[in-house]
Amino acid sequence: MANLKYKRGASMFTAQDENGQSITVTETNRHLLKNASKFYMCHCCQEEVILKNGEIKIPHFAHKKGGKCQAASEGETSxxxxxxxxxxxxxxxxxxxxxxxxxxxxxxxxxxxxxxxxxxxxxxxxxxxxxxxxxxxxxxxxxxxxxxxxxxxxxxxxxxxxxxxxxxxxxxxxxxxxxxxxxxxxxxxxxxxxxxxxxxxxxxxxxxxxxxxxxxxxxxxxxxxxxGVRFKSLFVKRNRKLEREHLSYFYAKYKTKSVFLQQLYQAGYAIINLPPEIGVQLPSQFLVHTPAVEWQFKLWENFLKLLETGDTFSKEHIAQYFQKYVMSIKMIFLPLNECHLLLTEYLLFLEKEGVLVEYILDRYKIKRQMMYKEKSYN
Structure with missing residues (x-):
């Protein structure tokens, strides 16, 4: 018994004894269990577990190394x-x-x-x-x-x-x-x-x-x-020009072999010269894995750029493109479409910048086009 090794992450307080009775080990009964049944089983997988009953750590049951219990809780450290x-x-x-x-x-x-x-x-x-x-x-x-x-x-x-x-x-x-x-x-x-x-x-x-x-x-x-807590929204002041410079430096140094950068160069674009409305950090950006510059560029290149001044579109329509270009993070309880809040924020940003206007609920009109600059802006 003393030479047995135990699988970290497969320990618990409860087990079944040799009579099928449920046993919970506590500080109070730990000494009684030392002299009781020597055979315990996991409730979940019915594999044998060992009573870890030293004086230093919390007493508990542990699976033997190599156990394949999938039902027990993961990560059962002390x-x-x-x-x-x-x-x-x-x-x-x-x-x-x-x-x-x-x-x-x-x-x-x-x-x-x-x-x-x-x-x-x-x-x-x-x-x-x-x-x-x-x-x-x-x-x-x-x-x-x-x-x-x-x-x-x-x-x-x-x-x-x-x-x-x-x-x-x-x-x-x-x-x-x-x-x-x-x-x-x-x-x-x-x-x-x-x-x-x-x-x-x-x-x-x-x-x-x-x-x-x-x-x-x-x-x-x-x-x-x-x-007693009251909701508050924090305003974060941003230097868009400086952010664009940092973004260009980051991709030039760390992302030179990225698929996105290769696609960008093949299409004749440089990050530093993209429309200033691309690469914008928004409050809900954390809801997706896809970097802001990547999904915003694709949204512009494949949708917004194709529209003329005065053209209209629905939020539902642009959302179909947005959904294709982003990979949302996984969350336990928030809905899968939670990331669409990011699209809403982007449309609000573009409206503030005078690119478009919401003329009726969830319908937008282009006021001006987002322009690619052949030379770096000052």
Whole structure:
């Protein structure tokens, strides 16, 4: 037994003993379990698991190395286990009916926490494919359950801005009061952290407000505190000329072999001379992987450039082109067409710049053409 190695990310608090009884290991019963059954099985895959019952780390069950359990929660590090333990205690203290690591045989899923027989809480520390989280969510929804995901990673701040990875952005939710927001939990500090009014700056950098909520607060008290938040939209002043120069330098140095740059050059264009309305950073740019200069150029080259002054078009029509040119990021709960907000922002920008006008709802008229400059603009 002592020489067995364990598969990181396949550990849990609950298992079945040799009689098929469900066992949950805790600090209270850890010493009793040492002298009890020596054979335990995973609820999900029925493979043997080992009781890790040392004095330093949190006691838990672990799969043997090479186990192929697909139903158990991913990324079960000591930090993850500790977070589940704290969340369980926080909910129980408020008299919620809560079950740890409940297994749903119909969908072959094991939830971190199952609350009030209809709410599933998943706490995710490790970075896994977002598609897996979406699939897991859809499985829970198919049973009529309400799934919630809590981020277990720390969000980094650099030079006064938050840095959100693509994985972390998958946890985003949207609210009239909070704007874009997400919830994380820090077991070391025994507190939640709410990031709200999240607004994109550039790349992986975002402006946001944050609020830490100690587990000394009840859920009701937390909700009251959040209710006091008022929505605010941050204005970001931009130097479009400088941004264009930085963009040209970036592509010249780092993207020289990109398909987009090759297509651009073959068509006789240079980034620095593209219409100034192309390559514009907008608040919702983070909703797509495709760089602003690439999708805006394609939208101009294949749609807007072909229209004459006075021509009209519908938002639905241009949206068909937009959809072809962007690859939206994956998010657990936000709708697939959330990225269309980016198109709305771009049309508003073009209207502000005098390129077009919305003369009736969702119908636009060209006021002037976006011009390619043969020489760099001053």
């Amino acid at each position: 930090r993850h286990l500790n977070a589940k333990k704290l969340l369980l205690g926080w909910l129980k203290y408020q008299n919620f009916q809560v079950e740890l690591e409940h297994y749903f045989p119909v969908i072959k899923r094991q939830a971190d926490l199952f609350v009030e027989n209809n709410i599933v809480i998943e706490y995710q520390c490790s970075t896994i494919p977002i598609s897996q989280m979406i699939e897991r969510t859809e499985n829970y929804l198919s049973l009529g359950l309400k799934p919630y995901w809590i981020l277990g990673q720390k969000v980094v701040m650099k030079q006064g801005k938050y840095v959100f990875s693509t994985f972390q952005l998958a946890f985003l939710l949207k609210d009239k009061q909070l704007g874009y927001f997400l919830l994380s939990f820090h077991p070391e500090e025994k507190c939640f952290e709410l990031f709200y009014h999240i607004q994109h700056y550039a790349g992986k950098y975002f402006f946001a407000s944050s609020m830490k909520l100690s587990t000394n607060y009840s859920l009701e008290a937390m909700q009251e505190k959040i209710t």
